[in-house]
Amino acid sequence: MRNPYLILGVPDDADDAAIETAYLAGIKRCPPERDADGFQALRAAYEALRTQRDRLAYDLFETAPPEPADLLDRAFPLERSPRPEDAARTRPEPALFAALLRGDD
Amino acid sequence: MPKKPKQRTASGTAKLAPEEIERKSRASLAGGYFRDAIDGFKQLLKLEPRPDWRFALADAYAGRARALSAKGMLKEALAIWENRANLGKDIAFAPEQATLLLRLGRPETVCALLTKGATLPPAEAERLRTLLAARVLAGETVIAERLAPEDPVRRHAEPARAALAAYCAGDAAGLRAALGALPFRSPYRDWVQILKAFECLPERPREAADLLGRIGDDSAFAAIRQAAELALLPEVRFMDAIREAGKPQRPDRSEVRFACALRGWPPERIALWEEIDRLGREAQPVALLRLLYRHRDRLGANWVRQQSLRLLIRDYPASLKSLPAVGAVKANPLEARLVAAWHAEQSKDPWDVLDGWENYARDLIGARAPAELTPDDKLCIAMALRRADQFGRVLDRPEPSDDPDDLDWRVAELVDESLTWDPEDRDITLRLLQYYRRGKRTKDVRRLLDQVSERWPQDPRVLSAAMDVALDAGAFKKAAGLASRILAADPINTEVREHLVAAHLAHARKQLLKGRADLARKTLDEADVWARGGHAREQLDLTSGLIAVIEHADAAILRETVARLGGGLAAQAALVLAGDAVKLPPLKLFKQVILPKFVSQGPADLLAALTRLRTHLDGGGKLSRELDAYFAKSLGSAPWARLSRSDLESACDTLRRCGFHKLRRRVADIALKQWRGAPVFELHAFEAKYPKGFSGRPNRDLDRLDEALGQAREEGDMRTALRIKEIFDALNPFGFGGPLGASPFGFPFEDDFADDDDDDEPFTDGMATGAVIMMLRMVGLDKAMQIMDFPPDLKKLLKRRARQIGEPAVIEQLIQIFDQVHDGKTPDLSDFFR
Numbered sequence: 001m002r003n004p005y006l007i008l009g010v011p012d013d014a015d016d017a018a019i020e021t022a023y024l025a026g027i028k029r030c031p032p033e034r035d036a037d038g039f040q041a042l043r044a045a046y047e048a049l050r051t052q053r054d055r056l057a058y059d060l061f062e063t064a065p066p067e068p069a070d071l072l073d074r075a076f077p078l079e080r081s082p083r084p085e086d087a088a089r090t091r092p093e094p095a096l097f098a099a100l101l102r103g104d105d
Numbered sequence: 106m107p108k109k110p111k112q113r114t115a116s117g118t119a120k121l122a123p124e125e126i127e128r129k130s131r132a133s134l135a136g137g138y139f140r141d142a143i144d145g146f147k148q149l150l151k152l153e154p155r156p157d158w159r160f161a162l163a164d165a166y167a168g169r170a171r172a173l174s175a176k177g178m179l180k181e182a183l184a185i186w187e188n189r190a191n192l193g194k195d196i197a198f199a200p201e202q203a204t205l206l207l208r209l210g211r212p213e214t215v216c217a218l219l220t221k222g223a224t225l226p227p228a229e230a231e232r233l234r235t236l237l238a239a240r241v242l243a244g245e246t247v248i249a250e251r252l253a254p255e256d257p258v259r260r261h262a263e264p265a266r267a268a269l270a271a272y273c274a275g276d277a278a279g280l281r282a283a284l285g286a287l288p289f290r291s292p293y294r295d296w297v298q299i300l301k302a303f304e305c306l307p308e309r310p311r312e313a314a315d316l317l318g319r320i321g322d323d324s325a326f327a328a329i330r331q332a333a334e335l336a337l338l339p340e341v342r343f344m345d346a347i348r349e350a351g352k353p354q355r356p357d358r359s360e361v362r363f364a365c366a367l368r369g370w371p372p373e374r375i376a377l378w379e380e381i382d383r384l385g386r387e388a389q390p391v392a393l394l395r396l397l398y399r400h401r402d403r404l405g406a407n408w409v410r411q412q413s414l415r416l417l418i419r420d421y422p423a424s425l426k427s428l429p430a431v432g433a434v435k436a437n438p439l440e441a442r443l444v445a446a447w448h449a450e451q452s453k454d455p456w457d458v459l460d461g462w463e464n465y466a467r468d469l470i471g472a473r474a475p476a477e478l479t480p481d482d483k484l485c486i487a488m489a490l491r492r493a494d495q496f497g498r499v500l501d502r503p504e505p506s507d508d509p510d511d512l513d514w515r516v517a518e519l520v521d522e523s524l525t526w527d528p529e530d531r532d533i534t535l536r537l538l539q540y541y542r543r544g545k546r547t548k549d550v551r552r553l554l555d556q557v558s559e560r561w562p563q564d565p566r567v568l569s570a571a572m573d574v575a576l577d578a579g580a581f582k583k584a585a586g587l588a589s590r591i592l593a594a595d596p597i598n599t600e601v602r603e604h605l606v607a608a609h610l611a612h613a614r615k616q617l618l619k620g621r622a623d624l625a626r627k628t629l630d631e632a633d634v635w636a637r638g639g640h641a642r643e644q645l646d647l648t649s650g651l652i653a654v655i656e657h658a659d660a661a662i663l664r665e666t667v668a669r670l671g672g673g674l675a676a677q678a679a680l681v682l683a684g685d686a687v688k689l690p691p692l693k694l695f696k697q698v699i700l701p702k703f704v705s706q707g708p709a710d711l712l713a714a715l716t717r718l719r720t721h722l723d724g725g726g727k728l729s730r731e732l733d734a735y736f737a738k739s740l741g742s743a744p745w746a747r748l749s750r751s752d753l754e755s756a757c758d759t760l761r762r763c764g765f766h767k768l769r770r771r772v773a774d775i776a777l778k779q780w781r782g783a784p785v786f787e788l789h790a791f792e793a794k795y796p797k798g799f800s801g802r803p804n805r806d807l808d809r810l811d812e813a814l815g816q817a818r819e820e821g822d823m824r825t826a827l828r829i830k831e832i833f834d835a836l837n838p839f840g841f842g843g844p845l846g847a848s849p850f851g852f853p854f855e856d857d858f859a860d861d862d863d864d865d866e867p868f869t870d871g872m873a874t875g876a877v878i879m880m881l882r883m884v885g886l887d888k889a890m891q892i893m894d895f896p897p898d899l900k901k902l903l904k905r906r907a908r909q910i911g912e913p914a915v916i917e918q919l920i921q922i923f924d925q926v927h928d929g930k931t932p933d934l935s936d937f938f939r
Contacts (some may be wrong), residue, residue, distance in 0.1 A: 056488065059411070090370075093273060100433070101240065102208070
């Protein structure tokens, strides 16, 4: 199971309100009709962290080791709503195009 | 080092007729044995330069060249392509040859094909130009210079490169201008589609996918299309896809890097991904630990610590040493307790789980002064104390134990204690209350009911629990008052009505048995107010009819009710069960009522009769012993053989619950005639034949059950396998010296070991006993029980004993028993049963 804090994009000490806000923003980003898997993951994350009791239970009883996606999101989180001025920063560099066109591995 | 076998068929075509050589060569070509095909067609061409053989040889060369390219032998592949080209000018130039020439840094040969005087067909020239265009964009500008000034690859190179620069810089206007300068019939046409698609991202992924779909698989730009399609996958599928990178038929690493970048991953994130990916899917926990600690500044020290503890579970307790080994602070006692509790959950043994979490809770309580415990600490303590119940749903047991050393009793104690730390959990409080009710622990029920009623006075579930408690005590007026309160808040609560009617019925039957038919009738009248469903009404009518029969010998009401029920097996079951509840044996009842004989009305009627039995038991109804014989006779000739397999399984289960052993055995035998050796029916047949448990010498029935166990495991029917294993465990509670003459390890029950013994030294009892004693001394009781796969009952017994007298004393007692067995004496087990 992926880390629900990272799926919702909230800090480890987020409270009920922060979690609900992140969940509602997440639904807008991946509504069920467009991204069923994403929505399901979001819903499961919200259910796992909804109340302080849920969060303590998660911290105490969830034993799954971190998934690669958790490490990536934790170390280098992606912008959930990138600004247009960041467009250049988040695009492949010419060298990556060249490597593909040359057939490099 | 042995040589890898070549992929060739047996040769020996030298002395064959041309027709035979041709047949063999064509077969080799079709089968992918290109080297044999090449040899064969070359041999044929030496005999006669037939064009069809030359074309076949060209095909064989092409196949061989592709195979070499796939292996990365590019130079060798190119040599084969050149051999193919030398077969004649009528052999079409293959674009793959051009691709190889470009990859090997020999663009001049490809460019020469497009310069003046070249005779390449237009379609092939267009494909070559696309190839060259891709290389120009990859930075090989010298290619453009080798082409004529009017060649579109050269002419359009500038705007194509400008478009790339503009896209990478996020310059939308520049990109539009550059793309506008590229005509539709340009060798950069696919490039235009790609950049247009990228401009749709991330807002319009469908539009981007449509544009990318216009690029063919054979395009020189297909690699970018594939990478972009990878990037468009939803998150979960994307992560799965990139984990397969580099494997056959999977994206290569350039594609993955490109796709990640297209999803907005910064280079540092891509680098971290590659580091994680290098560990592989089955990475050892210690390798992951190292990675976590290498990146702890970015990941956060506390988060890394929490995740690290989870990586210690698998190899606990040895894994505790891993933390200092990777440069982390060693686990403190509370952390070690937490890992131990998690590890206990992996064993699936409820006692281990209980001990693990109780130890953790006790340490948490002792870690600080009571006044310093935060609300979160208190909640954690409560949750740890409740974990054993949550893990195994122990408080759901239908028949709670009255032994304080039994698991459910201990779990209930801990859950009860947890309420002092967290009294706000209504669900768990009511669960515990229901558990106490089932165990008839009246004082505990009252105490909990007072607590919940004070805390949640209007809660329908609390009112319902209070009503159940009132009904248990026979306080019908109080129960009716509570039911009214529940129904006022929730008018469609049918469960409350059913409960109330069932309780009134039970009370009425009791009064009838005491000879107070008047009071019984009054109680039924009260129940009538609450009855709504067909089942409740039917029960009231049957009981009313029985009262009339007992009081006035008037059977008219009862006859009318039975007629309304249809007169089949289901009606018979309903009447017999109602009579049994007031201690009227079936035959006496039928004699008094004078009813026509009940006749089976087919499989549906039989299933309905079984449903009545189930409903009766679900409602807490009891069955007298005489009913087994009665139903065995009356239902014995019912159409059981016409029921489906699942219906028969369900029927056997119902009859097991009823304790109708004769009938259950008969039904299981009928099922076994149709599904010979079916494990579930073998189990039912065995249990029904030996209702008090098997005793005596091993016989054919045990052999059949053993075979059924093997088959159940093979079929994956773990429920049946587990039930059969429990029978064997009960036969052989100590894993040795049981009725099957088992070894000290109980191995005869473990099929997995059956084939392993042929080549081994004989495993004598002396060696086994010595090994067991050594294991007990070395690894302790818990681990030894786990390794030797002790039956659950024995584990429980030994753990209880360990709590009473300490683990070392239990180990010594066990060793004494093993010594006695080894010396051929009967072991003295009295200590364990004190």
